Amino acid sequence: MALFQSSTSTLPEVTPVPRHIAVIMDGNGRWAKQRFMPRVMGHQRGVESVRSIVKACNNKGVGFLTLFAFSSENWRRPADEVTFLMKLFLKVLEKEVSKMHASNIRLRIIGDRTRFDEALVRHIENAEKLTAANTGLVLTIAANYGGRWDVMQAMHGLIQANPNRTTAFEEDELTPYLSMNYAPDPDLFIRTGGEQRISNFLLWQLAYTELYVTDTLWPAFDLKAFELALESYQKRERRFGRISEQLKGEKNA
Ligand code: IPE
Ligand code: IPE
Ligand code: MG
Numbered sequence: 001m002a003l004f005q006s007s008t009s010t011l012p013e014v015t016p017v018p019r020h021i022a023v024i025m026d027g028n029g030r031w032a033k034q035r036f037m038p039r040v041m042g043h044q045r046g047v048e049s050v051r052s053i054v055k056a057c058n059n060k061g062v063g064f065l066t067l068f069a070f071s072s073e074n075w076r077r078p079a080d081e082v083t084f085l086m087k088l089f090l091k092v093l094e095k096e097v098s099k100m101h102a103s104n105i106r107l108r109i110i111g112d113r114t115r116f117d118e119a120l121v122r123h124i125e126n127a128e129k130l131t132a133a134n135t136g137l138v139l140t141i142a143a144n145y146g147g148r149w150d151v152m153q154a155m156h157g158l159i160q161a162n163p164n165r166t167t168a169f170e171e172d173e174l175t176p177y178l179s180m181n182y183a184p185d186p187d188l189f190i191r192t193g194g195e196q197r198i199s200n201f202l203l204w205q206l207a208y209t210e211l212y213v214t215d216t217l218w219p220a221f222d223l224k225a226f227e228l229a230l231e232s233y234q235k236r237e238r239r240f241g242r243i244s245e246q247l248k249g250e251k252n253a
Pocket of ligand 3: 026027028193
């Protein structure tokens with residue numbers, strides 16, 4: 001797959017349907033609490049929202065969908081919740097990967113895998129291998145992912161490849177080493193659950209992404225809620241530092 005340049009160096013094509021949507025799936029715990037259920041029931045129900053947004057993106061011709069499933073900071077949660085989330089991740093892989101494959105979806109997992117147990121790592125590798133040649137939606141799950149971790153591991157890769165370099169590195173030299181080097185920067189960022197923060201998600205890649213926050217909690221985020229996010233996106237004017245008039249004129253003005 002081609003490597004993409006950062007939206008800060010070239011003017012990306014703006015299409016009515018975003019090429020890349022990145023989502024912080026937040027609010028599972030609150031959804032369960034409102035229903036007097038244990039928090040983990042919210043995670044369980046959240047899987048249904050994942051299914052419906054994946055299907056919608058695949059149908060609409062969205063190229064890339066990236067879902068934040070577990071952050072590098074989420075290890076700080078109570079141990080039983082962390083264990084539940086890891087088991088749920090494994091269960092979802094076991095159950096859904098063949099269906100995704102049948103729908104021509106390519107699955108990729110980004111994040112630090114070194115803390116996952118062996119069975120989970122094996123399932124991740126198998127899922128990526130099985131779906132590697134698929135040409136439909138590229139679904140990325142960010143698991144034990146942190147934006148700062150990503151920038152640091154990319155820097156490490158860059159320096160290792162250029163051990164004797166004494167001159168400064170350029171921005172575009174780093175991007176091939178980032179976890180999402182196979183995707184354009186996200187066009188649309190959706191956060192459910194109402195918090196107005198990035199929580200260490202794709203820090204580098206979100207530089208010019210349109211941000212959309214909704215109070216809807218993730219398990220309640222249905223097709224209608226997704227359409228509202230797309231409608232909001234379509235009303236935006238993406239200027240990438242330029243002025244309005246330049247956008248109607250020459251492409252790279
Ligand atoms: C997001 O929902 C899922 C994960 C972080 C794994 P939360 O579990 O953060 O739900 P709230 O924010 O507590 O409601
Ligand atoms: C962000 O949600 C991480 C995921 C959805 C995986 P959090 O619930 O962990 O974010 P904070 O702690 O409220 O910032
Ligand atoms: Mg949360």
